Amino acid sequence: MEFDLSLEEAGFRDEVKAFLEAELTEEVRGGMFVDTPARVAFVDKLAAKGWLGMGFPEKYGGSKKPIALAQFILNVELELAHAPIVGKNVGVIANTIFHNGSEEMKDEFLPKVFKNECQWALSYTEPQAGTDLAALQCKCEDKGDHWLVNGTKRFITSAHFADYHWVAVRTDPDAQKHKGVSIIIMDADAEGLTYTPQWCVGSTGAERTNEVFYDNVKVPKNRLVGEINKGFIYLMQALDYERFAIISFAARVRRFNKVAEWVKEAEFGGKKLSDDPAIRSKFATLATRVEIGTMLEKMCICVAAERVPNTEAAMNKAWASTIGTEIANLALDAMGPYGYLWDGSEHAPLEGEMVDQYLMHGHSRVAAAGVDTSKTIIARRLLGLPDPLGKPFLPNQAK
Amino acid sequence: MDMKYTEEQKQLQDLARRYLEKECTIDFVRNLEKKDEEIGFSKEMWASFAEMGWLGLAIPEEHDGMGWGLVDQAILAMQMGRSICPSPYLSTAVIAAEAIVLGGTDDQKSELLEEIIGGEAVYAFCFQENTREFGPKTVALEAKADGDNYVINGSKMFVEFSKGADKLLVVTRTAGKVGEESGLTMFIMDSDTKGITHTHLPTMARDRQYEVKFENVTVPKSAVLGPVGDGWTILNKVVQKAAVIFSAYCAGTAEVMHEYALEFSKERVQFGRIIGQMQVIQQYLATCTIEIYGARTIVLYTAWHMDQGRDMLDYVAKTKAFTSHCVEHICDRGSQIFGGMGYIEETPTTLHLRRGKQYQLSMGGMAYWEDIVAEKMFGPVTA
Structure with a gap:
């Protein structure tokens, strides 16, 4: 058992942090997609570092993965800094082509992906x-x-x-x-x-x-x-990967910390919001649930050292998406009516970010196989329960 | 990063699983529940624990223990939780042992630890007061210096196994007042010391809990464990370790309840198919699965870090709060899957149903620990 990063891994994390400190501008921050010239330029720099093709052979434009957890560490740091992530180009496209595509296809597309020359x-x-x-x-x-x-x-x-x-x-x-x-x-x-x-x-x-x-x-x-x-x-292989590797749980941690920080500073009618026992209790419960998200992610990372996590990835996905909405929902509860002020109002706490999170985080609960689908995967693949839509099962037929 | 058990840890887990599944059966637990006047655990089983080295598992080798860590105790406690094993393991091999290791004089260590390791001394932990709150600030039991002695007056509540225990680890107040963390002093005394009375408290888990009254209980100064008036500096660490081990136990209970419910869902036929084929049952079971994996991981994560000597108070609090939630939720949800049978005493899982909620409320419940999480996030309440 070993929960610490190795010296090498910690060194890589520090290198990523220093890189982000130097290169991440406000213009780039705030979105996961590589959809603006500034974000493309930022991801070009990740590519120049060799961080997109980590673990893929050099003949396809990859770079030797410096250390076991490099990809995970990179994604966590990108999410914590609210930067565009390495994401599906590598996670889905490059992985699937590398494992299943023809030699010709690998030669054509893998180098382009690793140089950030194409979006998918x-x-x-x-x-x-x-x-x-x-x-x-x-x-x-x-x-x-x-x-x-x-x-x-x-x-x-x-x-x-x-x-x-x-x-x-x-x-x-x-x-x-x-x-x-x-x-x-x-x-x-x-x-x-x-x-x-x-x-x-x-x-x-x-x-x-x-x-x-x-x-x-x-x-x-x-x-x-x-x-x-x-x-x-x-598709299924790629979805297993997508459910844990593409979007790190760190995004939720960052958002939760941001909301907690807001609560800590907020005052209404001369009273500190964080003195309210109900607020303290609810945030403590949620802080605990957020921590469980980081635990499930760590569990997936440990499994990933040996095989592609599948049911573990489904647990990670279901929990992370659920918690994402819980964070936004509790944030709005804490804000009271200010919670429903949209972007554009000077009174909107956190520039109205949590309203949009509340509205759009439901998307995470249905995307890449949603929460309920992920739970079905757990029931079917891990617990050995039969297809609810299949022919009736009688005792001893289930695994 | 990896969560794999070492060979030794695997062997510990397997041995514990095999031994407890054979010896600590549902019938065995029921039998202990029935005998109202008995001590609530099996002395034979306790002797086996000693033989297998479990009682000295985390006691340093220099004191003839095995010198393993909290994470190993957690692995063992998960197995005990799976068998809802009624034993004073927590109060003796975790709480008393750790308090003595950290606070004992050389003489106390050499005498008392050996007794624990050999299974010759069972301890009960007298900490919780007659209040719904938990923690050092609540301690009111008064100990007054009187010549070479201390005289103790007051009472403790929810003390597990106090009547059947050989010794009590008693947390008293020798200075200051209720509401303060300082002023606490620990004592070790025989459970039948003159002036101590044990009144049985019937509980939903039918375990052996007592109200312990201290009426002019006189003990020598040598009965003090650790610093006078500064007991919390030691007890704080002890209680954190105890909370992690109790959490491991809860995770084990949740895990086995889930297995019972899963198994039942594959046997019970309604609408011409096993109920485990219904989506709602699958969703219940899958949700519980996620919680169990999360609970196990945070237990191991926190215990492992504490073994590295790090301050993990925030994580201890989250571990305790989450596993408390889990064991209640999963014992309740599992009982629902059993339908009507989930509420018939003869069904094995009613033992778990009666424990899940009790465990959630025990050792500070969720409130004490969630307060710690909140304080870490927001600082203390200012108003």
């Missing part, structure tokens, strides 16, 4: 295929010298700045629903690809995701990732 849109969800992702219908036909894609995708968050779409498509309409799915890579400027914004609930009106339409989009044959009809397996 994960294009999975459809109007009729949300939680039930395997019900996706986006059609992909083999036309001899190319694939022909037709379909509609929804909640494609990065579509408006992406260079490539990473699209889950149906390549075998007759197979069982999760057995006829493949992944293809599509150029964002392909003919027939269009998108329209879906504006998210929130004060600024600037948070967006997108609906994407593929209308007879031609895709070269070599852009199908790995084997045909194995796409759902790749």
Whole structure:
């Protein structure tokens, strides 16, 4: 048992901290996406440090992972500083290509990802295929010298700045629903690809995701990732990874500390808010639950040294997303009516950030397999309980 | 970073699991519950604990203990919690042993620790006063110096095993007044010292708790353990360790309750299918699973850091508060999964149902520890 970072790991953490101190400007801070020129430039610097391709072979533009927990440490520090994160380009795209893609595909895309030369849109969800992702219908036909894609995708968050779409498509309409799915890579400027914004609930009106339409989009044959009809397996692998590695719990810790700091300083009617016994009790309960989030994340990291965490990742995901909303919810409770003041009011505590968190954190509870889906994963894979939608199980049939 | 047990830790866990599952069965626990006048634990089992080295597990080697750490005690306590094992392990091998190691004179150490390690002295911990609050500030039991003696007057509440114990570790006030952390002094005395009476308090867990009254109890100055008037400097560390071990015990109880409920959900058929196939049951069980993994991790994390000699008060408080919540929540939720059978005395899990809530309320409940968390975040209340 060993809970401390090694000397090397601690050294790397300090190096990241120093880097952020020097390079992270206000312009960059505040969002996880690489969607503005300033943020692109910032992530370019991470790439120049060799921090995007850590652990991948050098022949693909990777850099020797200096130490075991480097990726985790980097993500934690980025989240604590509210900087853009390494995120899905490496976590989903590079990992999946590296483990399943052709040599040609690795040569073409991995170096670009590690140099931050391309942004990616994960294009999975459809109007009729949300939680039930395997019900996706986006059609992909083999036309001899190319694939022909037709379909509609929804909640494609990065579509408006992406260079490539990473699209889950149906390549075998007759197979069982999760057995006829493949992944293809599509150029964002392909003919027939269009998108329209879906504006998210929130004060600024600037948070967006997108609906994407593929209308007879031609895709070269070599852009199908790995084997045909194995796409759902790749998706699931990537989701296990996404549930723990992409967004560190540190983001919630940072937000909780920010709210606690606000409570500590707040005074109403000459009384310190933090003297209120109800506030103290509720924040203590939540501080404890926040700590459990860091514990579950540590547990995942320990597991990750040996295998991809799956049920552990589901625990991490379910807890983290739940706690994220609890933080925003309690923040607004503590603020009373000031809690519902939006960005733009000089009276809005913390510039109204917690209102937006309250409204949008529900998104985290449904994204990347939501809280309830994650719990289903735990029930099915860890506890050995049968599919609620499958044929009836009798005693001794369950694992 | 890794959470893996060492070979020795695995062996400790396996031995404890095997021994307790064989000896500390539901029937065994029920039997101890029934005998109202008995001591509430098995002396035979206690002797086995001593033989297996459990009573001296964390006592330094220089005092003939095994010199292991808090994390090892936590691993053992989780197994005890799984078997809801009624034993004075916490008050003896954790609280008394640690208090003596930290506060004892050389003579006290050499005499008293050996007795503990050998299973010859069982201790009860007389700390909690007749109040719903917990902690050093609540201590009112008065000890007055009188020549070469101290005379003790007052009472303690919720003292587990006090009647069956050989000795009492008694926390008194020799200076200052209620509401102050300083002024405390610890004593060690025989549980049948003249002037001490034990009145049984019936509890929902049917364990052996007592109100202990001290009427002109006269003990020599040599009965003092640790500094006079400054007992909290030692007791503070002892209580923190005890809280972590109690948390480990709670995590074990929660874990086994969850296993009972899971097993039942795979056997009970309604609507032509096992109830474990229903989404709501799956969600209940999965939620509890997450809490158990979180509880186990924070117990090990906190204990491991304390073994490195670090100040972990904030984490101790969170560990105690969270496992307290967990054991209550999971024992309640698990009972719900059993449906009507969850509330029939003969069902094994009613033992856990009766313990979950009691454990949550014990040793400062959640309130004392959450106050500590709040103080760390916001500082003390100013108004």
